[in-house]
Amino acid sequence: MHPVSDRLLTRLARLACAFALLLLAPLSLLSAQAPATPPAAAAPAPKLKVQLELGFQMSMTNSYAIGNVDQWFEEITTPGEGLTDTAPGFNQIDVRLLLGTDGSPFRIGVGFGGYLGSPRALNGQSAAAQTQFHATPSIVFLALPIQLRLGPVSSSTYVALEPAMGIGFVKEGSLSISTSTRHTLAPMPTFGYQLGAGVEHYLGRVAILGRVGYRLQKIGAGYTDSSGDVLQYLVPSTDELVMMDLSGAYATLGVVLVLAR
Secondary structure: OOHHHHHHHHHHHHHHHHHHHHHHHHHHHHHHHOOOOOOOOOOOOOOOOEEEEEEEEEEEEEOEEEEOOHHHHHOOOOOOOOOEEEEEEEEEEEEEEEEEEOOOEEEEEEEEEEEEEEOOEEEEEOOOOOOOEEEEEEEEEEOOOOEEEOOOOOOOOOEEEEEEEEEEEEEEEEEEEEEOOOEEEEEOOOEEOOOOOOEEEOOOOEEEEEEEEEEEOOEEEEEOOOOEEHHHHHHHHOEEEEEEEEEEEEEOOOOOOOEEE
């Protein structure tokens, strides 16, 4: 090949290599300067919030269905007289554990407590027959409180729904007929249910609350004989078991103390 042609090809090759280097140099600089993309940060898990409360509620109104205990007492007295006095109020004390998460308006929990009946809530007497009857009912219960916060996260007002299952029993009571017969009433525990709803407003570690609801609860009326057997009274005209019916509507007002959160 002619020497001139060789030199021309050599120069063309060098120019092509230089041009290629000029094109690749900016790309290599960009790749060297581009920062590495950090991995996407995982969203933080919601933080569980636990709150322990102690509550007290006072009965504002409460109604008893009373049941056939009124008919029974009327039939065993002469002349027949029904129950002369009823004081159906229940005062309540309970402990609640509430669970929620940051930013969530819902809280759910579990509660345990008792409804303390008024002394001699069911009471009857007949002077002519020298017959007296009285009973003080009480209820222990297990509740499932559910709360929904009203308004923004900073709000301290909740609406509450509280279904509960209870065991009613006679805390204290007796039946006296003349001077010959005196029975101390047996507890006669019986299952029942209730559903309450209301509003709670928190002021720091204290809350004010109101509840309305309806209760389905009956308790048998009977006594323990000398042999230790529990005997339930019967309505003479029907042979039905005597039941004290505590079912009815109720309304309460109270306060809650936040023990821990």
